[in-house]
Amino acid sequence: MTKNPKRPPAGLPDEDTLIAFLREAGSAEKTDIARHFGLKGGERRMLREMIRELEEAGKLGKRGRKGFSEVGALPPVGVADVVERDMDGELYVRLVEASADAPRALLVPDNDKPGPAPGMGDRVLVKFARGEDGWEARLIKTLDAGANKVLGVIRKSNKEVRVEPVDRKSKDVLIVPHAQAEGLRDGDLVLAAIEKGDQRYGPKRGKILEKIGHEGDARAASLIAIAAHNVPMGFSEAVEKEAGDQELPSLKGREDLRDLPLITIDPADARDHDDAVYAMRDEDPKNVDGWIVWVAIADVAAYVRPNT
Known part of the structure; x- marks a missing residue:
């Protein structure tokens, strides 16, 4: 008993x-x-x-x-919205229908759960707990991933600000408040959420979640793909520190070409510049009017070693 x-x-x-x-x-x-x-x-x-x-x-x-x-505390389990992404690509959530004192919490995904990871604007069911650096929200379930989000381009006029979807199949053109578009330019790529309401006719109302880039950027296609698939951008402090602490590889067994005036062939918007060329006239009489071309490709494996 x-x-x-x-x-x-x-x-x-x-x-x-x-x-x-x-x-x-x-x-x-x-x-x-x-x-x-x-x-x-x-x-x-x-x-x-x-x-x-x-x-x-x-x-x-x-x-x-x-x-x-x-005040400042969170329940053990709750429904939250993904409201912020930091420079490292980490996502933060805020409890739905809570007063202003409710803190944001770092979203900790469950890698064992199938399906795509949550993204900005998603509503999730999470388990809250205090971590060493603040509140953490461990994902239990994504409730409506992507169902109310539009990836689009800002179009401004004197009367209104619109978000036109980049997906040509989508008909969800959104009207957003002018106040939300302050600091944004015509042609900026943004992620917006469809506001729920009773409006039956005309464009839907929306709110801007984050700026992705600009349609004129050389990387516009990549930015759209990254945002559409919730690919994290940036690196954590631990990764940045490890990269900064790396020692230069030894020249043992290598030919030193650093005196050659190599020219990079990577475009200006590349994330890394590791391919280069150099051309010089061949002075060998057996190769009249000939050229020697050096093609230099960085030995990335010398820097990125196992378990680093």
Whole structure:
């Protein structure tokens, strides 16, 4: 026979006891709090007043439609939107329907789950936990990946700002507020979300999630592919540090060609410049009017070694 868990003493809790309960629970609705402390009638009205005062004092924050949490805390599990991508390509989520005190959390994907990784604007079910560097959100399930997102080009006029999809098969031209388009140019590539509403006719409403680049960029096609498939951009601090700490490969067993005035043949927008050429007249009388051409290809494997 199992024993019933110890119930808290009946009666309205003080401020510290209430916050301690919410800290352990993650979040709770008023009815759950009242049930936990065995409150009835007038005590429930007093609890509602206490919660209102604590919220006004900045000690409690709303979580969902009816829930509350200690300010700056997150529930164990919740529905969140992917709202930000940093320079390293890491994604951050924010709890849906939460007050402004709810912190963002680093999205930690589950690599064992099949299917594409979440991207900007996706809604996800996550498990929240405090990490060494702040809150983390471990992915449980992606709820509506890509269903309400448009990758498009900004088109500005005096009357409105539109996002025209780059996918010619898509008919989702979006109207976005002028305030969201401040700092954006006509022709900028952006990722936008379709706003849900009751509008049945005319262009749909949208909001801009992030700027991808510009349609005139030499890398426009690559940028569109990267955004469409949620390919991470940038590198983590650990990778950048490891690259900076690399030693130059030894010249042992190699011919030193650094005095040759090599010219790179990679375009200006290339991510790396590792191919070059140099041409010189051949002075050998057996090769009249001949040329010698050096084709130099960087030995990348000398830098990128196993387990680095």
